Amino acid sequence: MYMTFRWYGPNDPISLDYISQIPKMKGIVSSLHDEATGDAWSYEKIKMYKENIEKSGLNFKVIESVPVHEDIKLGRSSRDKYIENYITTIKNLAKAGLEVITYNFMPVFDWTRSSLDTQHTDGSNSLTYKHKDVLAMDPTSPDLTLPAWVKYSKEELLSLFEAYKNVDSEGLWKNLEYFLKAIVPTAHEYGIKLAIHPDDPPWSIFGLPRIIVNKASLERVLSIVDVPENGLCLCTGSLGVDPNNDCEDIVKTFASRKRIHFVHARNVSIDGNNDFSEVKHTNDVGAINFVKILKAYHDVDFDGPIRPDHGRMIWGETGLAGYGLYDRALGAMYLQGIWDALDSK
Numbered sequence: 001m002y003m004t005f006r007w008y009g010p011n012d013p014i015s016l017d018y019i020s021q022i023p024k025m026k027g028i029v030s031s032l033h034d035e036a037t038g039d040a041w042s043y044e045k046i047k048m049y050k051e052n053i054e055k056s057g058l059n060f061k062v063i064e065s066v067p068v069h070e071d072i073k074l075g076r077s078s079r080d081k082y083i084e085n086y087i088t089t090i091k092n093l094a095k096a097g098l099e100v101i102t103y104n105f106m107p108v109f110d111w112t113r114s115s116l117d118t119q120h121t122d123g124s125n126s127l128t129y130k131h132k133d134v135l136a137m138d139p140t141s142p143d144l145t146l147p148a149w150v151k152y153s154k155e156e157l158l159s160l161f162e163a164y165k166n167v168d169s170e171g172l173w174k175n176l177e178y179f180l181k182a183i184v185p186t187a188h189e190y191g192i193k194l195a196i197h198p199d200d201p202p203w204s205i206f207g208l209p210r211i212i213v214n215k216a217s218l219e220r221v222l223s224i225v226d227v228p229e230n231g232l233c234l235c236t237g238s239l240g241v242d243p244n245n246d247c248e249d250i251v252k253t254f255a256s257r258k259r260i261h262f263v264h265a266r267n268v269s270i271d272g273n274n275d276f277s278e279v280k281h282t283n284d285v286g287a288i289n290f291v292k293i294l295k296a297y298h299d300v301d302f303d304g305p306i307r308p309d310h311g312r313m314i315w316g317e318t319g320l321a322g323y324g325l326y327d328r329a330l331g332a333m334y335l336q337g338i339w340d341a342l343d344s345k
């Protein structure tokens with residue numbers, strides 16, 4: 001295992017220097033955030049971005065994410081052009097020395113929460129999800145804005161919702177299958193590991209299908225093209241909010257088969273009625289026990305990247321929700337400490 005940290009590029013309020021000061025921090029996880037979804041990334045841009053990161057002494061092997069264009073998820077005839085671009089991006093990333101591409105296949109919205117800064121009694125705040133509040137939201141209403149939604153105008157949202165009326169869960173699976181069958185051979189040839197991120201939360205919202213939700217669906221993804229490069233970004237915080245998902249068992253199953261290419265370490269407390277809160281990484285709170293989870297990785301000599309996922313805002317820090325410095329740095333140290341203890345046995 002080696003520790004990484006997500007960085008949002010030159011506009012991220014947290015500098016690469018600060019990140020490199022975290023003990024045992026090895027790598028950066030980032031993306032070319034200025035690229036429009038669906039465009040091919042040029043080799044020159046990737047190389048420049050990578051060289052800039054590496055000046056800090058940190059490696060840059062993991063992309064999070066190369067977003068998938070909605071036309072691919074919708075199975076529109078225009079998808080082939082976007083798939084061609086995706087293949088070009090895979091080749092250019094490989095040529096520049098990248099090793100892992102994270103992506104997700106969630107329709108329209110990425111992760112969804114009902115609050116980005118719920119106050120806790122200790123003065124910290126974190127992202128939380130109240131199912132009832134989300135059910136009451138109308139994403140197409142003019143007065144509603146959430147950060148993960150800003151990439152679309154209201155008009156675009158309305159037309160996407162209209163288009164997804166024709167795509168149910170099985171339809172979305174077919175479109176994922178088409179996509180993977182088209183891109184995995186290139187990933188295989190170029191030795192790039194693909195890592196699909198589970199849906200967050202792992203259930204349908206706003207009537208849109210969500211399919212990467214449990215152990216069976218992860219198994220199904222891997223079986224679509226059964227080569228090592230077709231793999232997973234195992235996010236305990238996404239899968240773990242559903243009490244039916246046994247994350248330790250899921251890790252044991254897929255890590256032993258070397259199909260987990262990237263680890264997201266996030267702890268969550270399950271608050272009932274599909275509600276959940278993001279919490280500190282330690283095992284005195286929350287549904288995820290990282291001592292057990294990391295032991296499962298350690299038992300199979302996992303040597304891939306891991307990062308502390310969303311953290312709380314503590315010590316008065318403000319900034320990108322879930323992506324402050326302090327709590328994620330504490331998380332990195334906790335995880336690294338567990339790993340070092342396992343190593344020394």
Ligand SMILES: [Mn+2]
Nearest residue numbers: 235238264309
């Ligand atoms: Mn995650």
